[in-house]
Amino acid sequence: MFMPGANPAMLRDAGLYGADSLMFDLEDAVSITEKDTARALVHFALKTFDYGDTETIVRINDLNTVGKLDIDAVVRAGVDVVRLPKTETAQDVIDADEVITEVEKACGREVGSTGIFAAIESAEGVLNALSIATASPRVRGIALGAEDYVTNLKTQRAYGDNMQLYFAREMILHAARTAGVAAVDTVYSDVDNMDGFRAEVEHIKTLGFDGKSVINPRQIPVVNDVYAPTEKEIQKAKEIVWAAREAEEKGLGVISVRGKMVDKPVIARAERTIMLAKVSGLIGEEDL
């Protein structure tokens, strides 16, 4: 969930809504005159509040403006991931990696322990998605930032049109899967259109995205609901995982469940369903 880094109440309450990741924004959500004060607030928030297992991310400003000061503030405060805005080339990732490494060394943090999340927000970034995703071992994921992307394409968001962002989404997905990192979809800015939001989440889940960025706590239950597997899917996944476990113990290769052949990709999908059911709180270890 995105939230402005300049708001003390939001920083305090951020952990209450059930988001998987919290993204404190020092970039576009903070006015140019408040970059310094937001940087201090976010530093203290990261040092003070217990966000539990929720991943903390800070979107920094461009390294050519105050991005280096942002990195210094948040890496020292223990942030999990630094989100780079408007990533165009692999060099952007490498440059940020170097600054992060410098700060990690200076503050005694394990080198490499801070992740990078690269936001791709332009035609050039989309075409370079794979080299961006593989530019550093720190890269945990890549995401589409659609508002800037469509502006760069000289158009605007057309909500409900699944073709408009299709190319960018597929490029980002293929790059993420090749690199073995997460693919996260763009925000849906029309917060009052919950039906449209649900339809978009269903669409990007079908494409294969790992999740969706949200800008309002109201959007979180919808994403969790769409991504949570159904009872039927969970049952089927359990049968596949059990059968695979049994086959492995007996040294069997291909197996069949409910008359259908089960091979490696089917097992991988079943394991992912089980993982989603677990994180959605639908099943526990005892169910397996």
Place this chain on the structure above:
Amino acid sequence: MGRTGGRAPGIGVILSMELKQQAVAGTAESSDIMVTIDPVGGDAVEISLDSSVEKAFGDRIREVIAETLKNLGVTGVKVTAVDKGALDCTVQARTIAAVYRAAGTAGEFDWKEIDAWNA
């Protein structure tokens, strides 16, 4: 950088920030505090607080502001703070940001030192 003194970093340094101008940090929003720093010269530190939670936390907020100014090595200052229920970490963040602005070094925080106070 506007810092006029201090020992070598990392050994419990007390900074000394030279204030050059009036500066403000924070907002009048709920859970925030607006801190105004006025350099007045001399050695005194004067803190004037208007807080929505004065009865329960007024003394604590003044204590956090005073401690933060001491850690930054700031004297000869008048602080005017309008609080809307800010937590200690927000009071610290706003006070530090205001002092750095007043010193003409906005945003170039010395986190190594600042984190050492709270360690």
